[in-house]
Structures are given as structure tokens and as C-alpha cells.
């Protein structure tokens with residue numbers, strides 16, 4: 001049998017650090033396999049995935065703009081993918097195509113590792129933004145039993161739709177009400193694209209946030225965002241977004257190559273150097 005192949009499918013996809021992460025693990029565990037970039041336009045996505053078996057692919061990651069199209073193609077989806085209507089991980093099993101969304105797993109594992117008692121008494125969590133990343137984060141926070149999950153967004157109807165994913169714990173509001181939610185927050189998450197290199201600045205004030213709250217930015221380019229710098233100066237513990245990228249990759253690697261990989265400091269430093277380079 002030839003060495004198993006996996007890939008990250010996106011359009012564009014050159015920026016993806018997934019080949020660096022999986023390549024590190026393949027080498028680390030001495031596994032004869034490969035992980036490649038696959039730059040596939042939307043009109044070619046379905047054919048590319050249907051050709052997995054023929055081309056020796058055991059699966060792959062799916063990134064922008066294919067996450068919803070990937071969900072539509074799978075024979076079976078895990079609970080997170082079904083709830084979010086989007087996949088980031090695909091694998092073949094007995095000729096059937098399986099899909100998962102591991103963003104929530106990655107988000108929680110990053111906080112568990114970066115700030116072990118981040119949940120406090122699971123009272124209030126505040127999430128900025130109501131896009132795809134926010135949906136995964138809100139579901140993950142609900143799975144840990146937070147009593148109130150406030151989704152703060154510029155566009156109100158999107159905030160309401162995402163807050164609904166948290167069931168009775170969900171609340172939706174605009175940035176004018178953020179200060180009030182911050183007063184009782186145990187955790188604040190930036191799930192907007194603001195603060196990323198090339199995007200606008202995230203303009204929030206953390207004055208009301210308790211000092212024992214944890215601040216997590218999903219943005220990881222740059223690693224030290226304006227929000228994290230402000231939170232540090234305010235006395236809060238901070239967790240950057242890189243760990244979510246690393247941890248969301250774990251379940252896919254395990255499916256494709258049969259070994260559960262570890263998110264080590266060495267791996268983190270390797271990817272961090274690439275981001276900062």
C-alpha cells in the first residue's frame with residue numbers, strides 16, 4: 001500500500017500553516033505519509049474530494065471558502081459539523097466520506113492548556129463577533145455549561161442567530177452594551193477578524209472586566225494583538241489564537257495517520273516563528 005496522503009483544501013491556500021503542523025508531526029512520529037496544499041477553486045471542489053480514494057488521499061482539512069460545501073458532500077457528519085453546517089476535517093472510511101468540525105475542540109483545548117482554570121464558576125462568557133468562528137466558540141462554551149454567553153456584534157440579527165446556538169444561555173447585544181457584560185465576565189473571546197494584520201482595529205475598552213478574567217483572541221497574525229496587549233496591561237491572563245489552530249489539527253491527524261499527536265512547545269515555537277518571520 002502506498003503512503004497515505006492528506007491535504008488542506010482552500011482557495012487561496014498558500015498562507016495555510018496546516019502543512020507545517022502536520023509535516024512536523026509526520027516527522028516527529030516517523031510516519032511515512034504526506035500532507036499537502038491543495039489549491040482548489042469552488043467549481044472544482046466536489047470533484048477533487050470525490051477523487052480522494054483514487055488519488056491516495058485518506059482525508060484532508062477544508063478551509064475558506066469550502067467549509068459549507070464540504071458539509072454538503074459528506075455521507076456522515078459529527079455533531080459539531082451538523083450544528084454548524086460546516087466541516088474543517090474530512091476522512092474516508094470504508095469508502096464513505098466523514099466530516100467533522102474541530103474548531104470547538106481546538107478552542108477549548110487551547111484555553112485548557114493556556115489558562116487551566118479559565119472557566120471560573122462558568123457564569124458569564126462574552127464573545128465578540130458572529131461569523132463562522134464565533135458559532136463554533138459559542139457552541140463550545142455552551143457545552144461547558146456557561147450560564148450566560150453574550151454574543152456582541154455590529155449586525156444585530158447575526159448576533160441573535162449565533163446566540164441561539166447557546167440555547168437559554170445565549171444573549172445577543174451590540175457594542176454599546178459590551179461594558180455591562182464585561183462586568184461579570186470570566187472569559188472574553190475575540191471572534192471577529194478585527195486586529196488581524198491588514199484588517200481594522202478592534203476598538204473595545206476593558207475597564208469593566210474583572211482582573212481574574214481570561215482574554216482569548218482567535219486572531220493569531222500577529223500573535224500579540226492590540227486586544228491582548230490591552231488585556232495584559234489591565235492585569236488579565238491572556239491566551240493567543242495560535243493554540244486553537246494547533247489543537248484543531250489533532251483529530252484529523254489521528255484519523256488519517258493513526259497516531260494521536262501532541263501539541264508541544266516546540267511545534268508552537270516553529271509556527272510562531274513562521275508567523276513572526
Ligand code: ATR
Pocket residue numbers: 128129130131132133134153154155158191192193194200
Ligand atoms: P469568520 O468566519 O472568520 O468568523 P466572518 O464570518 O467574516 O469571519 O465574521 C467576521 C466577524 O467580524 C463578524 O461578526 C463581523 O461583524 P458583522 O457580522 O457585523 O459583519 C465582524 N467584523 C468585521 N469587521 C468589523 C468591524 N469593522 N466592526 C465590527 N465588527 C466587524
